[in-house]
Amino acid sequence: MTMHPRHSLNTLVAATLLAGAAGTPHPAQAAPFVYETEKDFVTAGDFDRDGREDVVIVDKASGKYRLGYQQSPGGFNWVECRHHDLKYISGISLGHLLAPDTTALALASADSGQLLVVDLSNPTTAGAPEHITLKALGPNIAVAADIGGPGNTPLSDLYVCSIYNADPTPNRLTLLRNTNATFTELSETPVPGSPAYPNLVTLKTGGPTLVAHTVQGDEEDSFRAVNIAGARPEIVAELKSIPRGALFVVGRFRDGALHDVLFYVRGEPAITCHPVEETAGALRLGQARRFEMPQPIAQLLVLDRAGKSQLLVISGEGETAGIYNFDATGAPALARNIQPPEGEVFLGAAILADALVMYGSPKGMRESTRFAVLRWDGRQLTAGASGALASLADTDEATAPLIREMILRQSPEKTAADMKCYTNVIPGSTVRYVMLPLSGGEFLMGSPEHEKGRQPDESPQHKVRVAPFWMGMFEVTWNEFEIFQYPDDEKQLRKHYPTAESLNAVSDAVNRPSKPYVEMSFGMGKDGYPAIAMTHHAANKYCHWLSAKTGHFYRLPTEAEWEYACRAGAATAYSFGDDPAQLGQYAWFGRNSDFKYQKVGRKKPNPWGLHDMHGNVAEWCLDQYDAAFYQQFKDALAAQPWNRATQPYPHIVRGGHWDDEDAAALRSAARRGSAREWKAQDPQLPKSYWWLSDAQFVGFRIVRPLEVPPAETLLKYWISGTEKD
DSSP: OOSSSOOHHHHHHHHHSSSSSGGGGOOOOOOOOOOOOOEEEEEEOOOSSSHHHOEEEEEEETTOEEEEEEEEEEEEEOOOOOOOOOSSOOOOEOOSSSSSSSSSEEEETTTTTEEEEOOOSSSSSSSOOEEESSSOOOOEEEEEEEOOOOOOOOOOOEEEOOOOOTTTTTEEEEEEEEEEEEEEEEEEEESSSEEEEEEESSSSSTTTOEEEEEEOOOOEEEEEEEOOOSSOOEEEEEEEETTTTEEEEEEESSSSSBBBEEEEEEOOOEEEEEEEEEETTTEEEEEEEEEEHHHHHHEEEEETTTTEEEEEEETTTTTTTEEOOOOSSOOOOOEEEEEOOTTTTEEEEEEEEEEEEEEEEEETTOOOEEEEEEEOOOOOOEEEEEEEOOOOOOOOOHHHHHHHHHHHOOOOSSSSOOOEEEEETTSSSOOOOEEEOOEEEEEEESTTTTTTTOOOOGGGOOOEEEOOEEEEEEEBBHHHHHHOOOOHHHHHHHHHOOOHHHHHHHHHHHOOOOOOOTTTTTTOTTSSBBBOOOOOOHHHHHHHHHHEEEEEEEBBBHHHHHHHHHHEEEEEEETSSOOOOOOHHHHHOOTTTTTOOOOOTOSOOOOOOOOOSEHHHHHHHEEEEEEGGGGGGSSSSSEEEOOOOSSOOEEESSSSSSTTOOOGGGGGTEEEOOOOGGGTTTOOOOOSSSOTTOOOOOOOOOOOSOOOOOHHHHHHHOOOOOOOO
């Protein structure tokens, strides 16, 4: 939500609220109500246990969730959006699902066929998602609630409905008992349709907390309020024939203990109110009353103060909102008008005990981008903090601390003497790769003045020290890269080669490539051939993902590490000497490649056992290319040099490739930089930041440094910040 040139969202909202605001409601909910919009779910709770309510907004399509931790009254810290492997979210709920003193978020996805739980208690580190296994198929709603009866614990249990089961009961309700964060099925009962819009509600002040939801049938929709105080569900109140696709809210709009249930349909200008009635202790929903509204309703929310409810209505396409007085007998009466800045819309709101958090975006945007807080001080609403929401753009920064912890736990090597050659299998597959240990040391980087074919950017020759590391014996092949490239295929592999769910959860949170618009081997071969045409960003992300999969710290080599490894102790133009006539024994290039890349490892290795360093595909390095970078080291030892990228182009590419005709391009010291033209033929707008349609000669190999840096440094290797050009 870009700020209006003259007025912020806060300023405009405050102008409508400050005058005579003594009657403005205190927006509180006894149990956090989950509000659903067309694009997301939003609710509130004290996630970090500091006595202040926080906000979570879950994007339905991507499954990403944004957390706003309230650090001071009305002041929110929106952390980077968090990821997991679930998309197309169909229901969420908050509860004490993992521990009695922490808040966790349950997410259900019918189309993904999964249910998972994530801890929200840490503002700085994302909890690893915990998957819950169900017998039923297609969980579409999950409500964290207390199931009474034998075996009850202080933890929240789960009320889960699933919709993709076999006839005659495709729609089923399952109650799951939570014992030490392990969920056991208590009962399963049929449901006459597809449940939707679940929430915890009370229909009477002092009455039991119920699970309420609609049921969408083939011919009509209905409403149910269910008591789960026992091990089997009991329908307390049911209403047939509610409007098709209706959402509901519950509030106390009349005097007395009984509440009211309001139904509305997005895009229609009407509210249907059913008063809760009680006869001989039994509750039911009474006769409907229909109230017309001045504009179509986008979202209806309930504000409570001192036991009495008012309505917050977002209208139209979100162009306006208002707070309405309502007594369940007369039409809602506008009490306060709330307007977004010109050209912007409200997309939703979170209801807190002492604040409203409105959020929205410029018209036409697919996601919300800004928020504004309206604080309640016990007497009136006033404008509070405003600013940008966390972006929904792909980010996987929250995985770094978890991966580092796993690396430190699983890596026994402490000194260079511990380093040995090893062959590793990518977990969940049969694909292997080989890593060779390089002890580190000092060497002369660049080329001497007398070297044939040398270029100015290889000067001055200077002394460099590198620390111990392993390097891939071969370039990364399609066999390896496609496991990363195609997550759905990888998940199928796991069925045959199971891996720990905790490991899968972290690696699945790492961003993966978009589908390329052409076949990326360009017909040159896949099995045993080097992967090509990925961007620098894609190569970085492979290293990030492989680190999560294996518990080893992998990254691209720095330019200095690459040249050190390529030279293999030699000071000559090539690792085997100065005679280019010998290149055919060690490298594939324009004179012997038959105009395509070749399978890795078919040529002689260099003296340290590394294959194809001088030619097959050129290889990405971490560094930004700078022709003058060496100048700063003319009179000094360069220890672990790395020219960290600050722009998308050019990045360093090292080594010769199958289409190089000039033998000088295959020398150990030869340098080149990437160019925007390497994706010139990509027809997509914007062009892919995963694939290079015109760089069929570029691949990469991985290194594993002995020293594991802090998590923030890991991110600097895996996320350069220059990916999207």
